[in-house]
Amino acid sequence: MGxxxxxxxxxxxxxxxxxxxxxxxxxxxxxxxxxxxxxxxVEESYRDKITHWKHGxxxxxxxxxxGMVGRFSEFPEKYPGVKxxxxxxxxxxxxxxxNSDVLRxxxxxxxxxxxxxxxxxxxxxxxxxxxxxxxxxxxLFQKSAELGFDLGGSGSDLRTPSCCVGPARCEFANYDTLxxxxxxxxxxxxxxxxxxxxxxxxxxxxxxxxxxxAAASRSDLAFIGTWQDNIKINQNEVKNYxxxxxxxxxxLDKCPTKCMWFEGENLVIDDSNCVKCMHCINEMPRAxxxxxxKGLSILIGAKAPLVTGPRMGMMLIPFxxxxxxxxxxxxxxxxxxxxxxxxxxxYGVSRERIGELIARVGLVTFLEGIGLExxxxxxxxxxxxxxxxxxxxEAGAE
Amino acid sequence: MPEEVKKxxxxxxxxxxxxxxxxxxxxxxxxxxxxxxxxxxxTMVHIAENGDKLYTVRMGSPxxxxxxxxxxxxxxxxxxxGGYLRFTTRNNVEFLxxxxxxxxxxxxxxxxxxxxxxxxxxxxxNIVHTQGWVHCHTSASDASGVVKSVMDELYEYFVEEKxxxxxxxxxxxxxxxxxxxxxxxxxxxxxxxxxxxxxxxxLVNLCEVPSTIAACPTxxxxxxxxxxxxxxxxxxxxxxxxxxxxTVCPAMPIADAENDGLSIWVxxxxxxxxxxxxxxxxxxxxxxxxxxxxxxxxxAVKTILEAxxxxxxxxxxxxxxIERIGWSRFFKITGFEFTKYHVDDFxxxxxxxxxxxxxxx
Numbered sequence: 001m002g003x004x005x006x007x008x009x010x011x012x013x014x015x016x017x018x019x020x021x022x023x024x025x026x027x028x029x030x031x032x033x034x035x036x037x038x039x040x041x042v043e044e045s046y047r048d049k050i051t052h053w054k055h056g057x058x059x060x061x062x063x064x065x066x067g068m069v070g071r072f073s074e075f076p077e078k079y080p081g082v083k084x085x086x087x088x089x090x091x092x093x094x095x096x097x098x099n100s101d102v103l104r105x106x107x108x109x110x111x112x113x114x115x116x117x118x119x120x121x122x123x124x125x126x127x128x129x130x131x132x133x134x135x136x137x138x139x140l141f142q143k144s145a146e147l148g149f150d151l152g153g154s155g156s157d158l159r160t161p162s163c164c165v166g167p168a169r170c171e172f173a174n175y176d177t178l179x180x181x182x183x184x185x186x187x188x189x190x191x192x193x194x195x196x197x198x199x200x201x202x203x204x205x206x207x208x209x210x211x212x213x214a215a216a217s218r219s220d221l222a223f224i225g226t227w228q229d230n231i232k233i234n235q236n237e238v239k240n241y242x243x244x245x246x247x248x249x250x251x252l253d254k255c256p257t258k259c260m261w262f263e264g265e266n267l268v269i270d271d272s273n274c275v276k277c278m279h280c281i282n283e284m285p286r287a288x289x290x291x292x293x294k295g296l297s298i299l300i301g302a303k304a305p306l307v308t309g310p311r312m313g314m315m316l317i318p319f320x321x322x323x324x325x326x327x328x329x330x331x332x333x334x335x336x337x338x339x340x341x342x343x344x345x346x347y348g349v350s351r352e353r354i355g356e357l358i359a360r361v362g363l364v365t366f367l368e369g370i371g372l373e374x375x376x377x378x379x380x381x382x383x384x385x386x387x388x389x390x391x392x393x394e395a396g397a398e
Numbered sequence: 399m400p401e402e403v404k405k406x407x408x409x410x411x412x413x414x415x416x417x418x419x420x421x422x423x424x425x426x427x428x429x430x431x432x433x434x435x436x437x438x439x440x441t442m443v444h445i446a447e448n449g450d451k452l453y454t455v456r457m458g459s460p461x462x463x464x465x466x467x468x469x470x471x472x473x474x475x476x477x478x479x480g481g482y483l484r485f486t487t488r489n490n491v492e493f494l495x496x497x498x499x500x501x502x503x504x505x506x507x508x509x510x511x512x513x514x515x516x517x518x519x520x521x522x523x524n525i526v527h528t529q530g531w532v533h534c535h536t537s538a539s540d541a542s543g544v545v546k547s548v549m550d551e552l553y554e555y556f557v558e559e560k561x562x563x564x565x566x567x568x569x570x571x572x573x574x575x576x577x578x579x580x581x582x583x584x585x586x587x588x589x590x591x592x593x594x595x596x597x598x599x600x601l602v603n604l605c606e607v608p609s610t611i612a613a614c615p616t617x618x619x620x621x622x623x624x625x626x627x628x629x630x631x632x633x634x635x636x637x638x639x640x641x642x643x644x645t646v647c648p649a650m651p652i653a654d655a656e657n658d659g660l661s662i663w664v665x666x667x668x669x670x671x672x673x674x675x676x677x678x679x680x681x682x683x684x685x686x687x688x689x690x691x692x693x694x695x696x697x698a699v700k701t702i703l704e705a706x707x708x709x710x711x712x713x714x715x716x717x718x719x720i721e722r723i724g725w726s727r728f729f730k731i732t733g734f735e736f737t738k739y740h741v742d743d744f745x746x747x748x749x750x751x752x753x754x755x756x757x758x759x
Contacts, residue, residue: 012690013543016550019514021460021532021542028464038532045531045540046689049655053535055648063409071533087533094416100472100481102419107465107472116465120485123528123576130462130533142407148414164487167429168420169444169452169494176429178416186412193410209670213487216675217581217668224670250713254672279671283713285433304575306642307615309745312581312675350609351646 004033005040009047028116034131035115037081041073059086059134061141064193067151068137084133085115089126089152090144091185091192094178095165096121105147113140124202125162125213126152150189157195161185163205164212171285172278173207174225174294175322180330181205187334197341198348208290209278215299216313220354221337222299228319229291230271231280237287238267251283295321300340301355311355318377336370343369421482423452423496439559440515441501453495455504458514458524458549458556461489462532462542470511478504488524488566490517514556520563522555522703527569528576530588536641537571538588538658539687545569547691548586548699555703562710562719565703566668573640581666583716584702585678586695590639591657593632594650598624605630605647613642615744638744659686660695664702664728665717676717679725681732683739698734705731724758 013022025042029035045052052074059070068088076083090106106127110116115131122128127149132140141151152160161184164170166177184203185192191201204215207225215222241247242265252260259273260280267287281288298320299313325332340354343366348357358366367374376382420428427446434444444452459467471491475483478500484492495501505515517524525548528534530541548567555561570577571588579585610630611619616638622631630650632643641652662685666678681702685694702716709731710719720728729736742750 009690010543013546016546017514017553018546018549018556019458019460019512021462021546024460024462024464024467025532027466031465042532042540046543049658049687049689050653051531051535051537053533055535055644055651071535085533091413093414093419096485096487097416097419098483098485099419100475100483102414103468103472103483107468110468111465118463118465118468119461119529120459120463120468120489120491121461123526123578145408145411148411148418150409150411150413162487165484167431168416168424169431169454171431171433171444173429182413182416189410189412211668211670211675214578214581214668216670217666217677218578254713256672275670277670277672282671304580305573305615306575306640306645307613309615310575310580310677312677350612 003039004029004036005043007039007043010039010043025117031111032081032116032131034081034085035117037073037079038085038115038117038131041075041079041082044075053085059084059137061088061137061151064151065195066154066157066193069154081115082131085130086132086134086137087119087128087130088114088132088137088140089122089128089154089160090149091152091160092121092125092127092162094163094181095168096125097168102147106144106149109140109143113143122152124152124159126160151193153192153200155195156197156199157193157201158188158191158197159200159202160192161203161205162213164207166205166207170207172210172225172281172290174227174290175207175223175296176326177205177207177223177225180223180322180326183326183330184334184337187330188337191341198344199351199353201341201344201354208281209276210282215302217302218304219302219313220300221340222302222313223320223322224297224299225290226276226295226297226319227291228293228295231269231274231291232289233267233269234287234289235266238284239265241284241287247284251280254279295319295323301353301358303353303355307351308356308359311353311359314355315378316372318375336372339370419482419484421452421480421494421496423450424482424494426450427452436519439518439521439557440505442518443498451496451498453498453501454518455493455495455501455508455515456486456517457491457493457508458517459485459489459491460542460546461527470513474504474507477507486524488517488526490524514553516557519559520561521557521559521565522549522552522561523564523566524556525549525567525569526578526582528571530571534571536574536644536653538590538641538653539571539660540689541569541571541577541588543690544586544660544692544695547693547696551696551700552703561703561707562712563715565706565716567699568666573642574645578668579663579666580677581668581675582678583664583666584699585663585666586699587661587663589659589661589684590641590652590654591659591684592639592652592654593634593637594641594644594652596630596632597649597651598627598629601629601647601649602627604649610643610647610650613646615640615642619643655687659684660692661685662695662698662702665720667715667717669715673715673718673721680740681734683737701732701734726758 119128163177163181202219302313568582663678
């Protein structure tokens with residue numbers, strides 16, 4: 001069978017060594033007329049140098065306000081298969097672990113009810129199935145739910161939380177990223193499925209400061225594993241590394257606080273000056289391990305540029321004893337998150353992320369609102385201007 | 399029996415329990431991994447406290463994949479690793495093998511199927527990216543096509559370890575930045591250069607005027623009556639072409655075939671290792687869209703990568719190299735022009751000025 005649409009420009013992207021998304025679309029199009037039309041429309045975009053998707057349009061699953069994103073073609077007559085070409089987000093597993101059995105079943109669902117196309121995964125973390133119509137939505141959703149895969153977030157809601165590979169396959173993990181991600185996602189199902197926020201709210205869990213899920217640059221609330229006590233040193237393994245490479249130059253000299261040095265052949269660390277950046281542990285994993293008092297730092301406010309510019313996550317809680325709180329189903333943390341959402345709901349405006357709200361009202365106002373005290377780790381340095389708003393009682397007003 | 403009694407509708411079941419998909423060796427050594435070693439750019443081994451060894455073979459993916467791709471990787475997982483596999487945060491597939499003997503045969507099979515094994519260590523990592531023209535209505539460029547073109551050109555850096563440190567490249571097709579562009583070693587960003595075109599006829603029915611006004615980062619949108627219709631006016635002097643208004647108001651399309659294109663950014667970093675996380679900074683303000691192969695954008699990325707490869711010391715990420723040699727030398731070495739567009743004039747612009755006498759001549 002010949003191709004339904006000629007795609008000379010896209011065909012250029014079948015060349016080269018890197019795996020080709022055009023070939024993937026063609027493989028899907030072998031079974032799906034919708035994806036044949038999708039190829040035709042994308043070719044037209046390549047020719048016209050512009051997107052041919054209409055803005056928005058309603059699509060959804062009954063009882064849910066999120067999880068399905070409507071997409072309609074500008075040229076429904078020319079490409080009837082993508083008149084509706086929605087995508088649906090399925091909440092991924094913690095750490096993106098799967099087996100072949102469930103992936104095959106998801107592949108069948110994507111063939112039967114959509115265009116046989118996936119994103120593994122979307123930028124926030126969900127499995128996305130592309131190319132379904134509104135009429136497909138209920139069956140696709142129910143079949144996925146029977147496999148234990150619920151929808152993810154979209155719009156002004158809690159976006160699907162995600163986490164790094166964590167203790168499942170990483171020696172650097174300072175807490176169980178998979179478990180807390182799973183627990184909190186279950187705890188906040190309503191916030192995930194039924195948008196009621198000012199704007200989106202993301203949570204990501206990284207087991208250490210290497211931050212493999214980019215939590216501190218991409219999520220409103222970032223959880224970064226850390227420890228409070230001393231780095232554990234295996235001096236014999238240190239000696240082995242010294243034989244292999246220039247430890248002084250590539251490990252010690254690169255320590256941001258210069259808190260480690262050699263005394264004879266022994267490595268010494270001034271842990272009181274260690275900022276838990278992970279560099280030395282990354283370089284010498286057999287010799288150095290994080291301490292026993294493990295937990296995590298919570299950073300707040302990261303976001304992409306829109307609307308008032310990009311923000312990096314800033315320190316909110318230097319050390320949260322996640323192991324202790326996990327014994328109570330993270331009761332303290334869930335309370336803190338609820339307090340934040342209440343404050344954001346009360347004082348935030350439409351399309352204002354929580355980081356933008358904090359920038360607008362000031363960190364101290366936010367801390368008072370959610371019941372936390374300011375601490376020095378929240379700032380890079382104390383203020384350098386004298387415009388201090390003393391409160392009346394401290395100035396001894398008479 | 400009535401239909402609704404036969405089958406109860408399932409909702410709010412939440413994510414699947416990940417424990418079901420952890421291999422026996424992972425379950426046994428959960429939280430008990432001692433260290434890992436990178437064997438080659440496609441393979442690493444994690445060694446548990448008890449000596450168990452788990453081999454990981456990493457394979458690139460275009461993220462946009464067919465159900466046939468999914469079945470391919472399932473076949474491989476069944477053949478070599480008991481059906482267990484995972485994905486990485488950068489869209490790679492990872493096969494988790496308990497038997498070292500399966501590593502090379504798996505890699506051979508993947509190669510036969512045309513898949514790319516690599517992406518571990520001091521390499522160009524798989525490019526995190528967005529939907530582009532394939533599935534997005536706000537895109538200023540395609541995503542998958544640019545990514546494919548860049549990865550074809552940099553392929554050797556994915557499969558061989560030739561760089562001073564890892565290089566993470568990201569692509570986002572508009573300023574919404576669904577891709578992790580803001581903090582990547584090299585970032586490619588879809589960029590508009592013209593204000594939105596207002597469809598006054600449709601605006602009154604499609605858009606909420608207050609939220610449209612609130613969407614603008616530069617307060618460039620004002621309410622205005624056009625004839626007898628409520629609409630808005632855009633101050634084109636102050637509009638920065640971000641497209642935020644279009645996201646909330648479909649009657650303000652901003653995509654423009656002639657004027658949309660790409661910008662290139664460098665020096666973002668997510669990890670806290672050594673230095674604090676940083677945002678990517680502007681290098682090339684604009685490159686026109688050149689489908690299907692985006693030659694100029696690909697060349698710009700390659701120029702940056704090769705300059706970094708030549709100039710950086712072992713272990714230095716792109717931003718660490720640039721901060722050591724200085725931005726002026728970075729522009730000199732790479733040959734990119736520093737223009738008025740490189741000087742920040744937005745909210746935190748003041749923080750980016752040089753408050754010192756330091757200069758390199």
